[in-house]
Amino acid sequence: MVKIKDIADECGVSIASVSKALHGNSDLNPKTAEYIRSVAKKMGYVPNASARLLKTNRSYNIGVLFVDETSSGLEHEYFASMLNAIKEEAESYGYDITFISHRFRNNNLTFYEHAKYRNVDGVIIASVDFKDSEVIKLVESEIPTVTIDYEFNGKSSVVSDNIQGEKDIVEYLIKMGHKKIAFIKGDDTAVTLKRFTSFYKTCEENGIKISDDYIKEGRYHIPKVSGTVTRELLNLKERPTVIVYPDDYSLLGGITEIEKHGLKIPDDISIVGYDGIKLSRLLRPIVTTYVQDSIEIGRQSAKKLIEIIENPKTTLPETIVVKGRLQEGKTVKDLNK
């Protein structure tokens, strides 16, 4: 492996000059600098990130903490595309990504310890249990963090606009003449609470009363659960005219169940999803859903984190709200007609 010393020898200069030439920010003779750089290039020099880190305390490496338990974070399109956006944005600034986890060999590291072990300059946290003491410890540590879809006091975060999203959905449903609206909650998280509150509030603002029977507990990304809950809703004496699902994927379970009952979408019953996964546009009818801009969320979170890392003094904690958009689709019937 070619190192600075090799270049110095080759050029007949000191290692300091090589280092300076490579950074281009010194009072070296421009010609010398240029020459050194050309030799470095010819020799195929690649800096050693670890050696540099030891000196500068900067790894140009950012940690990504994704859900760990179900280990399925990566398999959800919303997170996969977010991760991809984080990666791309980070790379454009010269940062790499390291996954933070804690099932690490025998000596189980905590999230914080893992982050220290790898000297990450900061961590992006998404899709975890934000009440977890390890997560809290990490957020409250000296390591810069940006959380996604959850806000910690005095910390930066990037959130999808769940309140507006759910509001848009409800207002659309009302516009389409729906009053009997059923709502299936996702797992008990801050996001779910926001969406549910927004759902309720928007209904109320529009003078619509939602029967308690129409509110169900579901799970994110588990079609089977949605299926079961859908059956309960379909069996009600007074059936809802539309069912709002926690996400597009779990909505699939609903579709199966609805079809099993011999009902047609949207003629017999309407359905709405959330997320806007690609599949929602491939199914027929196209699914009515709220498209979250996962790419923008990923990009913004990486950008914000790097800003904090590079300008710790002048960067204010901030919550960045990323807007989505309603995809009207064809799964909601217009009852006005």
Next chain:
Amino acid sequence: MVKIKDIADECGVSIASVSKALHGNSDLNPKTAEYIRSVAKKMGYVPNASARLLKTNRSYNIGVLFVDETSSGLEHEYFASMLNAIKEEAESYGYDITFISHRFRNNNLTFYEHAKYRNVDGVIIASVDFKDSEVIKLVESEIPTVTIDYEFNGKSSVVSDNIQGEKDIVEYLIKMGHKKIAFIKGDDTAVTLKRFTSFYKTCEENGIKISDDYIKEGRYHIPKVSGTVTRELLNLKERPTVIVYPDDYSLLGGITEIEKHGLKIPDDISIVGYDGIKLSRLLRPIVTTYVQDSIEIGRQSAKKLIEIIENPKTTLPETIVVKGRLQEGKTVKDLNK
């Protein structure tokens, strides 16, 4: 940050002793060692991977090279779940994952340079253009590599059993009485070639002749392309009784097109996918497809790479074939009835 020196001071011993105690593999007095370890723990010591690397030349970091161009590798379930499996397996051995890419700030690094820059101990390569000179350079470098779904001479790889997979599909179709079998190829890769060859060979072995009209060029994961090609097949004078798609996702485009023609699956035409994504089990009818064991592929590749890293002398290059299984589903009609 607490370092070895701090522990040494606290314990009144030398840093060498602390290091030895932490590794537990020396001739230190067991009691001293135990004491040092307890103090280290109490002080919240976390080793610094970079400092250790500088000395040992081992980063405990493995690079993962995924498709870079369409930047959608992560969004395909097959790769997402493979990546997740790689990550979990690697972590269980104390290794972290670093994505290898080449759009890195201004100084565009090659894959090899990026790998060197981060000192990865090895690289797992998947879903790339294996003819790319940068990829070849990386594979032929001194850095240990394991490739997925592609074999380099004298190098280790993990491959999904595409030949058996396609064979299983064809034999199943024949068992179901199909003779007019259409085949849509994926992008021009080694995997596609294997599947296609196996398809042809199996047909031939069973005395079935495939009209050239029935062989179409398609693309992986692009439903729209499959849709277009499906239309061509449906418009043939002598329509095939079954269409074999390059993957489950692109098959969706076929479904849409088939339904647009007012045809029913499988009564009017049968379809078969490949991959076995979760969705294939959620759709009704359940999709007939070949389930690739992406988790096992990921796991095996990580395991193999680590084996090479840790036992470079005694590990033989090897191609590990991971079997899948036919998911019979309900999208193929039994023509014998």
Next chain:
DNA sequence: CTGAAAGCGCTAACAT
């Protein structure tokens, strides 16, 4: 059984 010391590759303050 324990410690001193060299050095991994690099940066940057401080000479010259």
Next chain:
DNA sequence: ATGTTAGCGCTTTCAG
């Protein structure tokens, strides 16, 4: 304009 040098935190040989 260029060079010398002191570490960053760690492992490991060799001496005691």
